[in-house]
Amino acid sequence: MKKSEWSDKQLEELLRQMPKIEDHRNPRDIYQNLSIKKRKKSAWLIPGFAATAALLLFFILIPRFLEGTQSFDSAKQEESSSQEKKSIADDKSSILNKEEDGLSGSEAKMMMSEMNKTAIYDDEIENGKVITYWIPDSQAQILVPVSIVVPPDDNKNWLTIFTESMGLLKEEEWGLTDYYPLNATFELDELNNTVIVDVPSDHKYGDGSAGEMTFLDILQKTIASNSQINNIILRTNGQPGIEFGNYGEMDKLDVNREGKHGYFFYTPDGLETTYLVPSTNTFQDINAAFEAMKTDQAEGRLAASIGPSFQIKEFSIQDNKLIINMDGSTLMENTPATVYSFEAILLTAKDFGIETIMVVNAPIKLLGPFDLSKEVKVPLAPNHRPIE
Incomplete structure (x- = not known):
């Protein structure tokens, strides 16, 4: 066997360069196992000693390597956790800063949220055109106004936009009756301030009193809302008049803009x-409307829209402005339900010819997207639904 080229000194020097090992045994016990006699090692012991040293190195270095890896991963986790905590702290700090300005955290967040508004307002449409459709509910008991915004087109009048957009409505998805597009053609006679509605001879709008009333009501409300x-003028295949089973033949219909309605909540089933x-x-007046809006309406399953979340102490009307006084000590929660109540009041005010509303002594400054410390304009149209 070839003699090892390693000397005792070289082996000792190699062992000194190894990572420090802490041995908790008593030094006396260690030295008892070592021979202090200097004698020549047998040649066959040297390779065994080298193998033992290599094995010793393996068991010494591997735990330290694993420990280092775990320390690195732990450090990364601590750094990530530290950054997350810093982000949360920054968010809390931002909310606290807003609270110092008089806004609670929930109010500050809702201030930027538009999802709680249901109606369309004049500062949102830019140059777009607002069209309102009246759609029967799922049980055909009431008509629900649904409004869309379409891009501007100087080459099209409102009636053309109305007829072209009918097929884009998603009534069933919205929880309403699939009623559009109407089985009729529409023509605008601007000279005589008239809309001509022409139905085919096989139309179904004259079948049953409920169907007839719904069709005629939709025509009136549609024209009144958009023009x-x-x-x-009513026609069938270009000929004057439409035959209705209960109303007989009708050749014209007056558009009645009666106004003075109160707005209530309606939630489709499911x-x-x-x-x-x-x-x-x-x-008769807006006070009577507000009083009615505090209770549910049996007809059409309409729910009260003015509840404990928005209590009106007193109000007055000055120059088309509704001034609402509230009890500042009354609890007002900044919730979607309260936002809907305020919008119901806005829409009711619009129906009575009011243009703006001023809330005095409001318990909170911000209600959803509305700043109650400023005058609020009434909406352009109710129940906005985006279309493609």
């Missing part, structure tokens, strides 16, 4: 959507 047209729907009857 200043006063008259509707959905969490809240629509703001006008009452079927009208009210």
Whole structure:
């Protein structure tokens, strides 16, 4: 066997360069196992000693390597956790800063949220055109106004946009009756301030009193909501008049802009959507409308829209402005339900010819996207639904 080229000194020097090992045994016990006699090692012991040293190195270095890896991973986790805590702290600090300005954290967050608004306002449409459709509910008991915004087109009038957009409505997805597009053609006679409605001879709008009333009501409300047209001319295949089973033949229809409705909550079955729907009857004044809006309406399953979340102490009207006084000590929660109540009041005020609302002594400054410390304009149209 070839003699090892390693000397005792070289082996000792190699062992000194190894990582420090802490041995907790008593030094006396260690030295008892070592021979202090200097004698020549047998040649066959040297390779065994080298193998033992290599094995010793393996068991010494591997735990330290694993420990180093775990320390690195732990350090990364601590750094990530530290950054996450810093982000949370920054968010809390931001909210606290807003609270110092008089806003709670929830109010500050809702201030930037538009999802709680249901209606369309004039600062949102830019140059777009607002069209309102009246759609029967799932049981065809009431008509729900649904409004869309379409891009501007100087080459099209409102009636053209109305007819072209009918097929884009998603009534069933919205929890309503699939009623559009209407089985009729529409023509605008601007000279005579008239809309001409022409149905085919096989139309179904004359079958049953409920169907007839719904069709005629939709025509009136549609024209009144989207134009200043006063008259509707009815035709069948280009010939004057439409035959209705209960009303007989009708060749024209007056557009009645009665106004003075109160707005209530309507929620379709199986959905969490809240629509703001006008009452079927009208009210003598806005005070009577507000009083009615505090209770549910049996007809059409309309729910009260003014509840404990928005209590009006007193109000007055000055120059088309509704001034609402509230009890500052009354609890007002900044929730979607309270936002809907405020919008129901806004839409009701609009129906009575009011242009702006001022809330005095409000318990909170911000209600969803509304700043109650400033005058708020009434909406352009209710129940906005985006379309493609």
